[in-house]
Amino acid sequence: MGITKSLFGQLDEKTVYRFTLTNTKGNNVSIINYGATVISWQVLDRENVVKDIVTGFNNLDAYCKNEVYMGCTVGRYANRLANGKFKIGENEFQLTTNNGGNHLHGGACGFDKVIWEAAIIDAPIPVLALHYLSKDGEEGYPGNLDVKVEYSFTDEDELLINYVAETDAATVINLTNHCYFNLTGDVNKNILDHSLQINAAFFTAVDDSQIPTGELTAVEKTAFDFNIPKRITHDFTDTDNGYDHNYVLNYGDHELVLAAILSDPENKLQLQVYTTEPGIQVYTGNLLNGSLINRDGKPIGMHSALCLETQHFPDSPNQPAFPSTLLLPGEMFTSKTVYKILALM
Numbered sequence: 274m275g276i277t278k279s280l281f282g283q284l285d286e287k288t289v290y291r292f293t294l295t296n297t298k299g300n301n302v303s304i305i306n307y308g309a310t311v312i313s314w315q316v317l318d319r320e321n322v323v324k325d326i327v328t329g330f331n332n333l334d335a336y337c338k339n340e341v342y343m344g345c346t347v348g349r350y351a352n353r354l355a356n357g358k359f360k361i362g363e364n365e366f367q368l369t370t371n372n373g374g375n376h377l378h379g380g381a382c383g384f385d386k387v388i389w390e391a392a393i394i395d396a397p398i399p400v401l402a403l404h405y406l407s408k409d410g411e412e413g414y415p416g417n418l419d420v421k422v423e424y425s426f427t428d429e430d431e432l433l434i435n436y437v438a439e440t441d442a443a444t445v446i447n448l449t450n451h452c453y454f455n456l457t458g459d460v461n462k463n464i465l466d467h468s469l470q471i472n473a474a475f476f477t478a479v480d481d482s483q484i485p486t487g488e489l490t491a492v493e494k495t496a497f498d499f500n501i502p503k504r505i506t507h508d509f510t511d512t513d514n515g516y517d518h519n520y521v522l523n524y525g526d527h528e529l530v531l532a533a534i535l536s537d538p539e540n541k542l543q544l545q546v547y548t549t550e551p552g553i554q555v556y557t558g559n560l561l562n563g564s565l566i567n568r569d570g571k572p573i574g575m576h577s578a579l580c581l582e583t584q585h586f587p588d589s590p591n592q593p594a595f596p597s598t599l600l601l602p603g604e605m606f607t608s609k610t611v612y613k614i615l616a617l618m
Contacts, residue, residue: 274428276399281305282333287388289333292401294426300614302426307336308385309346309403309422311452313568316430318541319616324458326542326614328578331568337386341561342451345385346422347378349407349414350598351449352519352554352587355484359590361415361443361599368413373482378451380412384420385451398433400425409442416442416602430614438606445598446606447585453558453578454544456537460567460577464557465506466538467579471499471555472531473520477586477595485588485595489521502534505557505579515559515576519552519586529609533581540617547611548583551596556580583610 274297281291284307291312295301303313312329329344330336336343350368357368357376369380378385387405394400400423407418423435436448455464475489476497492498496508497518509515522532532553535544546553557579563572589595600606 274399276393276401278393281307284333284337284388289388290391292391292393294399294401294424296426296428296430298428298430300430302424302432304401304424305333305336306389306391306403307333308344308387309389309405310336310385311344311432311450312336314432314452314614316542316614317616319618320541324456324542325568326454326456326458326544328453328455328460328567328573330566335565339385339565341565342378342385343565344452345450346403346448347451347582348384348420348446348448349379349412349418350376350445351378351447351582351584353377353483355588355591357413359445361445364415366413366415375482375484382412384448389422398425398427414444416440416444418444418446420448422448432612434610434612436606436608438600439604440600441602443599443601445590446600447589447598448608449554449582449584450610451580451582452612453573453580454535455578456535456542456544460571460573462538463574463576464579465504465509465576467505468502468536469499469505469555470502470534471520471553472523472533473553474500474523475521477519477521477552479518479587483517483587485519485586485592487592487594492520502536515557516555517557517559519554519584521586522548522551522553524551529611532583535579535581536617543615543617544581545613545615546581546583547613549607549609550583550585552584552586554580554582554584556582583608
């Protein structure tokens with residue numbers, strides 16, 4: 274059990290490293306310090322077949338050209354902000370708009386497109402600690418934001434992600450991981466036959482540009498109801514080309530709760546998602562089009578992987594009824610997410 278470090282590439286005279294976190298079973302997760310990105314997660318299924326359950330690339334150049342946030346840490350604000358604007362008190366801030374007039378996933382150069390400082394912390398469960406200072410004015414955000422993301426990987430096949438941040442001026446923050454999962458390990462098999470369960474009675478309704486209307490819509494008796502496990506394909510035709518929605522978790526304040534359970538079609542592997550966040554974005558890879566090539570040489574096509582992004586709600590700074598994403602000087606932002614893999618018997 275431990276963390277190994279190897280060269281992954283060079284960018285702007287800076288070195289990007291691959292860190293591989295291995296547990297005593299031999300299962301492992303690889304992360305690069307460009308974008309604090311998960312690039313591989315290898316696990317044995319019940320038949321002792323090695324499967325890589327996240328999509329990813331073998332070279333840095335592909336990640337630099339990555340426009341779908343493959344495996345990365347997303348911030349300063351994950352998801353969308355309407356018109357790239359928000360107010361803190363009487364002060365209005367204009368951010369970079371990079372998604373049809375809205376701000377998406379931190380803007381043109383968010384946390385996914387920077388090199389993070391990295392350190393390996395020796396502990397009973399070793400920790401990969403990644404650090405980034407987002408400077409005042411970056412992408413239009415106020416305040417110098419000091420961000421840390423810590424990854425560790427347990428013998429129980431849990432990928433633990435801890436987020437911590439502090440600021441010297443009032444700002445907003447919403448961090449998530451953007452891994453694309455396919456539990457079959459084969460992107461030629463789309464994820465629509467995966468079974469999904471979500472611990473949520475409501476989702477945030479959105480307009481045509483994916484901006485919340487402010488309404489919380491009940492999932493009961495709709496295509497968005499995953500309270501009982503079902504194949505994603507079951508009600509898929511009743512959606513607009515797939516799911517890309519924020520679910521309002523049945524949530525205890527800052528308690529680690531079970532948010533979602535994903536199982537592969539043959540029930541060999543199961544992914545459980547726990548979080549302290551109030552929401553989870555379910556995205557079924559609706560805009561993947563085969564132009565990106567997975568590490569195994571196969572094109573990553575539409576619905577060939579899905580994201581389960583733990584988060585605060587989209588556009589929260591402009592929606593007073595949503596949980597607050599405001600961070601003030603002297604406060605500490607903390608968030609925890611656990612992705613746990615089970616080899617089903």
